[in-house]
Amino acid sequence: MTTASLSQRVLEGDARAVARAISLIEDESPAGAELIRRVFPSTGRAYLVGVTGPPGSGKSTLVDRLTTEIRKTSRTVGVVAVDPTSPFTGGAILGDRVRMQAHAGDAGVFIRSMATRGHLGGLARATSEVALVLDAAGTDIVLIETVGVGQDEIDIVRTADVSIVTLVPGSGDEVQALKAGIMEIADIFVVNKADREGADRTAASIEANLSLQTFAPGEWRPPIVQTEATTGRGVPELLETIERFRAHTAESQGGRRRARAEFRVRELLAHRFVQHIERRVLDAGEFDRILDRIAAREVDPYTAVDEIFERALKGTSAKATLDHIGIAVSNLDEALAFYRDALGLEIEAPEEVASQKVRAHFIVAGVAALELLEATDPSSPIAKYLEKRGPGLHHITLRVDDIAAALARLKARGVRLIDEAPRPGAHGSLVAFIHPSSAHGVLVELKQAASEG
Numbered sequence: 001m002t003t004a005s006l007s008q009r010v011l012e013g014d015a016r017a018v019a020r021a022i023s024l025i026e027d028e029s030p031a032g033a034e035l036i037r038r039v040f041p042s043t044g045r046a047y048l049v050g051v052t053g054p055p056g057s058g059k060s061t062l063v064d065r066l067t068t069e070i071r072k073t074s075r076t077v078g079v080v081a082v083d084p085t086s087p088f089t090g091g092a093i094l095g096d097r098v099r100m101q102a103h104a105g106d107a108g109v110f111i112r113s114m115a116t117r118g119h120l121g122g123l124a125r126a127t128s129e130v131a132l133v134l135d136a137a138g139t140d141i142v143l144i145e146t147v148g149v150g151q152d153e154i155d156i157v158r159t160a161d162v163s164i165v166t167l168v169p170g171s172g173d174e175v176q177a178l179k180a181g182i183m184e185i186a187d188i189f190v191v192n193k194a195d196r197e198g199a200d201r202t203a204a205s206i207e208a209n210l211s212l213q214t215f216a217p218g219e220w221r222p223p224i225v226q227t228e229a230t231t232g233r234g235v236p237e238l239l240e241t242i243e244r245f246r247a248h249t250a251e252s253q254g255g256r257r258r259a260r261a262e263f264r265v266r267e268l269l270a271h272r273f274v275q276h277i278e279r280r281v282l283d284a285g286e287f288d289r290i291l292d293r294i295a296a297r298e299v300d301p302y303t304a305v306d307e308i309f310e311r312a313l314k315g316t317s318a319k320a321t322l323d324h325i326g327i328a329v330s331n332l333d334e335a336l337a338f339y340r341d342a343l344g345l346e347i348e349a350p351e352e353v354a355s356q357k358v359r360a361h362f363i364v365a366g367v368a369a370l371e372l373l374e375a376t377d378p379s380s381p382i383a384k385y386l387e388k389r390g391p392g393l394h395h396i397t398l399r400v401d402d403i404a405a406a407l408a409r410l411k412a413r414g415v416r417l418i419d420e421a422p423r424p425g426a427h428g429s430l431v432a433f434i435h436p437s438s439a440h441g442v443l444v445e446l447k448q449a450a451s452e453g
């Protein structure tokens with residue numbers, strides 16, 4: 001199926017298409033990104049409810065009960081459960097499956113478990129994209145369950161439209177311990193397992209915590225709802241509280257969604273950047289070698305990152321990068337009239353390269369450049385080229401980190417070099433030419449950029 005038809009079916013609310021779309025996202029397939037692109041304009045209607053809390057606090061049971069409660073109002077529900085890869089949750093996932101059976105025949109409920117599969121930092125991104133797919137499919141309310149252990153999980157819930165933190169009766173110490181991480185993100189507190197001894201005490205200790213904070217007049221003060229998820233007691237009150245929060249924050253919801261967008265963009269950007277570094281900047285195995293060097297105390301992590309960053313910004317890989325394409329022209333002004341004026345490209349100041357007897361104009365064209373070359377003397381190689389072949393492509397230039405090493409490597413392989421040793425080029429660089437007979441008919445220039453500073 002094409003991404004176009006898959007996204008069309010997602011927009012029509014087809015459950016199988018939604019499941020397929022989510023798999024593409026989980027697999028980090030490029031088709032997943034394409035799908036998000038297509039459905040994104042149709043999103044923004046679903047209300048995202050994040051539920052977090054310690055393992056075993058009854059989140060899944062509660063989400064299941066909430067689903068039933070929401071379905072009574074005939075709105076559709078999507079459930080995304082984030083399962084940490086911990087082996088201990090095996091039983092819980094099985095339990096979730098059994099509970100979910102209750103909604104198995106209900107077309108208005110879509111349930112999906114997300115495995116974290118150990119990918120770093122990708123969880124929050126994947127979860128928010130799954131929520132987008134459900135949103136696009138016309139789901140009214142998306143419930144997202146995560147165990148509030150890692151920053152990633154906390155971020156998922158923090159950027160939902162409403163964040164619910166579930167606790168269970170126990171010592172006040174627990175509330176104290178949770179304070180640092182998930183207490184601040186709660187819009188609503190749930191003391192679940194209220195059938196157990198000590199629910200009031202837990203509620204009182206949350207209350208004590210809240211009383212230490214100041215709330216401006218009219219500001220939402222997180223309420224505490226006691227529930228017994230196994231029987232459903234207190235769940236209608238919880239849904240009411242969610243609706244109350246929704247109404248109260250209707251005006252400020254934009255800010256929350258903006259925070260979600262910011263989080264998503266930052267995540268994607270970081271992910272893309274690291275991917276770029278791993279694929280384009282570092283050599284195969286280089287990342288591991290850097291780690292080895294850090295372990296051996298040969299380099300510190302800051303310096304290592306500085307070096308990688310520097311290379312990434314320069315666009316230099318350990319191999320060679322296309323720097324520019326040289327074009328021999330008979331009249332620089334006429335050539336500029338085309339490249340600058342007609343094509344609208346940006347030009348840099350002209351530069352005379354005495355050794356080549358040329359005047360060169362660099363034109364920025366994306367990551368690489370075009371170099372227009374005009375001869376300043378009949379003995380210039382450009383003049384000879386024009387005489388023999390007329391104006392046209394003259395050479396390509398590949399940027400390397402270490403030109404001397406590159407030349408030595410080429411020489412050892414029997415490549416015919418025009419310059420056995422590097423010589424000065426434009427912009428303070430070092431350059432050397434490889435003979436076209438060794439480069440499949442193309443004049444190849446190697447260049448080592450001028451060192452900064």
Ligand SMILES: Nc1nc2c(ncn2[C@@H]2O[C@H](COP(=O)(O)OP(=O)(O)OP(=O)(O)O)[C@@H](O)[C@H]2O)c(=O)[nH]1
Pocket residue numbers: 054055056057058059060061062089092095147192193194195196227228229230231
């Ligand atoms: N007594 C009592 N038990 C409950 C209540 N809610 C849930 N449980 C039980 O607590 C256990 C854990 O419930 P889950 O809903 O799986 O908890 P969870 O927070 O989703 O667990 P993880 O996803 O593993 O973190 C199950 O055996 C539930 O039956 C409740 O209100 N009272």
Ligand SMILES: [Mg+2]
Pocket residue numbers: 059060061092096145
């Ligand atoms: Mg669970």
